[in-house]
Amino acid sequence: MAGKAKEKLFMEACKKKFKEDPTDMETKYYCYGGWKQSKSKVEFQKSADAIAKKRGVPMMNEDIGVPLGQRLMMPYQLSHTDIYVEADDLHCINNPAIQQAWDDIRRTILVGLDSPHATIEKRLGKEVTPETINTYLESVNHTMPGGAIVQEHMAECNPALVADSYVKVFSGDDELIDEIDPRFVIDINKLFPKEQAKQLKQAIGKTLTQAVRVPTMVGRLMDGATVSRHAAMQISMAFISAYKLAAGEAAIADFAYAAKHQSINMGTMMPARRARGPNEPGGIPFGFFADMVQSDRVYPDDPGRAVLETVGLGAAVFDQIYLGGYMSGGVGFTQYASATYTDNILEDYVYHAIDTIKDKYGGFCKLDPKNYDELLKLGDDINSYALEMYERYPAVMETHFGGSQRATVAAAATGVAGAMATGIADCGLNCWYLSMLQHKERTGRLGFYGFDLQDQCGSANSFAYRSDEGLPMEVRGPNYPNYAMNVGHLSGYSGIPKAAHVARGDAFTANPFIRVAFADPSLVFDFANVTKEIGRGGLREFVPAGERTAVIKG
Amino acid sequence: MISMSGKPAADYAGIPLPEVEIFSNNMLGADTTEKVLNALEPIEHIRQINMTGESLSKNINNGPAKGIPNNHSERKVIKVGGRDVELCYLVGAFYIELDVEDEEMLNAVVAQITEACEATMPMGFSVNIGRFSKFRKSLRDYRGE
Amino acid sequence: MVAYKRQFYPGTTSPAKNRRRYMDPKINLKKLRDVSMDDVVRLMGHRNPGEAYKSIHPPIEEGKEPDCPIRKLVTPIDGAKHGDRVRYIQFTDSVYFAPISPYQRAWMYLSRYRGLDTGTLSGRQIIEMRERDLEKLAKELIDDETFDPALTGIRGATVHGHACRLDEHGLMFDAWQRYVWDADKKEVVYVKDQVAIPLDRKIYVGKPASMSDLKKRTTIFRADGVDMRDDKEVTMYGLRIHKLRTLGGFQPFKFKGE
Secondary structure, X not given: OOOOOXXXXXXXXXXXXXXXXXXXXXXXXXXXXXXXXXXXXXXXXXXXXHHHHHOOOOOOOHXXXXXXXXXXXXXXXXXXXXXXXXXXXXXOOOOHHHHHHHHHHHOEEEEEOHHHHHHHHHHOOOOOOHHHHHHHHHHHHHHOOOOOOOOOOOOOOOOOOOOOOEEEEEEOOHHHHHOOOHHHEOOHHHHOOHHHHHHHHHHHOOOEEEEEEOOHHHHHHOOOOHHHHHHHHHHHHHHHHHOOOOOXXXXXXXXXXXXXXXXXXXXXXXXXHHOOOOOOHHHOOHHHXXXXXXXXHHOOOOHHHHHHHHHHHHHHHHHHHXXXXXXXXXXXXXXXXXXXXXXXXHHHHHHHHHHHHHHHHOOOOOOOOOOHHXXXXXXXXXXXXXXXXXXXXXXXXXXXXXXXXXHHHHHHHHHHHHHHHHOOHHHHHHHHHHHHHHHHHHHOOOOOHHHHHHOOOHHHHOOOOOOOOOOOHHXXXXXXXXXXXXXXXXXXXXXXXXXXXXXXXXXXXOXXXXXXXXXXXXXXXXXXXXXXXXXXXXXOOOOOOOOOHHHXXX | OEOOOOOOOOOOOOOOXXXXXXXXXXXXXXXXXXXXXXXXXXXOOEEEEEEEEEEOOOEOOOOOOOOOEOOOOOOOEEEEOOEEEEOOEEEEEEEEEEOOOXXXXXXXXXXXXXXXXXXXXXXXXXXXXXXXXXXXXXXXXXXXX | OOOOOOOOOOOOOHHHHHHHHHHOOOOOOOEOOOOOXXXXXXXXXXXXXXXXXXXXXXXXXXXXXXXXHHHHHOOOOHHHHHOEOEEEEEEEEOOOOOOOOHHHHHHHHHHHOOOEEEEEOOOOEEEEXXXXXXXXXXXXXXXXXXXXXXXXXXXXXXXXXXXXXXXXXXXXXXXXXXXXXXXXOOEEEEEEOOOOOEEEEEEEEXXXXXXXXXXXXXOOOOXXXXXXXXXXXXXXHHHHHHHHHHHHHHXXXXXXXX
16 A cells, blocks of 8 residues: 555545545545645546536525535445435335346246257157247247246236246357347357357357246245246246147156256255245355356456445345345345445455455466465455554444444455455455454454354354365355354355456356356346446336236226 | 435435535534534535534433433534524534536635634544535435325 | 463553453452442442342242252352342443453453353443342443543443544544533533433543553554554464464364464
8 A cells, every 4th residue: 555546445436526636535534633634636527527517406595595404324325336325225125126136036047958858859759940949939938928828718917017027048059049039049159258258158068048037026926936836837838839749748747847957046945944945045155146247247357346246236135135134034234234335445445455466466366275374464464454444534434333344344355355366265255254353353343243153163164165064155155054144244255256256267156057147138137237226226217027007007 | 494304405416516525533513513514604606515423312212211302412403604503413524515617616615615614623624525425316315205 | 281371362562461451350450430339320220329139039048949060069149149130231432442342341351250241242342240240340340441431431222432433522422422521620421321311410430531541551453553463473363263263174184283
């Protein structure tokens, strides 16, 4: 930091349009005990000029003097956007974008077509060609939203309620994809940067996979486990129709079997004590989750953003909806969780970490993960920086007024640093726990009691791989034993495997199929712009799916 | 009397007009807040002033004393430009939205604001220029419609 | 077995030394004020001074205790003997160089006292104990050097303030204003008990210490005070604990004299 005119991002965000000299800020602003006030050296930027010229400002009532207002807190700025909203606007019950993010995850199931095609060809003796596949896709895009296709006198769903439901396919086989109707294709070559597309196609191979989106309404009315059943039923009907099969023959069961059991749910099964079915948020591995976030596809040169977007989505889906709603019940954990994706504070720490890694090691993944002492040094550096910011800037301390917020944000930055420096998510996780122990030692305080439980014993499980002791970070999830009850951690945990893999230049973190499925532009929630979408939700600009206005007299 | 809602004092501009943040080194008592506001009051091109701080509830809102008056000495009515303002917070910062046309005008207003604060905030403060507040309505603003 | 000599805490800097001092039960902490026992009772608000202690069970000696070797091993504290209720006092410590902070409170309590249960959060730290023992302990903690009138709050509920800037008198924010600044005496005076029920008399807890004094007395490492990284031993101790735990959970069989 010394001697470098680095912007504090949380300040920069505040001064997006009107900048001060960052060095002034660095040395004089907000310093507790440093009473000296800096002279404002204002650079009135072009954007501000334009605004000033264009604006049509509603005028105040001159009769009452200067309008005065007072409030407890400043609005929250969604990180890396210019959107400001209130805390209430980020509550998952109020915010339709947060709801749709989880809806879009839950209603997705990936179903392979290779197995049913083998059944059709080898058991039923019928040919499968690109033409028949196209016919099938037309059929399944009729059945999936709730259209009847096989029997007469069937009731159908109102299209206005299920307009978000569809099926698309993708494959690593360019020749096959070239012959499929492009309306039904998630085109890896068009959607991903060249190098990422190459990696994904290689990982996926020749197999043809359906990205099935059942109606948002189905997930909301039933549950996560229904998604595979809804998909299986409607896929079977489409096969019967497209391949002119007899609905009663035993081979049909193979289609349903493949759809239910040779498919990828977004959430894995949790133990019975969680009292949840399959495909619920607690079962989503962090690696799957990291693959859903698409920032590194659209902004491949900004790995920091990819990490922060993953953290943001983790806060909303895991901390707010899952732990705050599913597990805790009650009014949720908005204030605590949103600390990681608002006001650019974690942003500042993560970009500082990236600069430090580049300065110290010449780039990502250059720190040998076996060099544990050096990893600890890096963790110590980043964590100290994060904690120092709270100490030097009362505004930051008051924004993260609870120790739990500070602990999570400092640990997330430290964890992300360890992951990016080594390219190993578990090294990042280990740094997370280093941060927690150091934080407690330094300040004499940490978070609520849960931090004693989880974070002070976490060092010991961070590298544990044996199945009853631990797992690689990519396949841990919110249900990992110590993570299952402690809000405010899952956002950071989600970001750590993402950090390792974007640092490596990987096109995916754990699952290339999920990665491609969420690149689909037809999704309602834009997974490449998580904080922006949540902000739009707060501004009443986001339009979710599954609304019932079409069937309500209005 | 000026009402004390969480909404801004003036209508949302819809665009990010510049704001001056005066961030006090200490939380300010009601008397100091009154002095600062009265020093800012005559400055031209201020569109609105919003203060933030720590909430001082009128009554004790939980625990065994729930319901009895809080009687916080700093929660009181102050006079700003001859108007009564009921202060509900221990103020820590002022966000002053400006109605200026260019850099020169901005600098001039910021200089006046700084001068006013220097005269009334002996314990010190910092100045920052940017955008800190909402400039568009959000979900919360539609409550009760 | 060689007798183990407790070291309490590593480090050479003032926060480290203060941590050691607070934890070492052989060190008598400096008494900086003398708030009367009746006033301590008033501040806590669990009973009125002079009022009998409420009991939740008959005195132990009158009861029929089960034949339990652990019960025989442990000498009950006075309040337990008498069947007192478990009551609490809770402190809030400002991040701005309060003399002590939540974890050090827990460590100190458990090192110096018996018969208490304590809970540590970022903004508050509670002690629960049998009532008559709690009162004695509370008086010690209000009178001694771990308490500063401006930066330590006695707060049973609505504890927000540890992370806030101080007010114009240097006092930590309290939404319920349990204590106020007496400008004439230049002292802090409590006007409400720990849950904000108004007191029928003012309780003076003395003059706040100067910031320079607090910076010497605090247990908190801060970038604008003593940075933890400037204390090599404390830093190494933290890293060592983390490293050993990590290795222990990974390949414990590879330990070689760590």
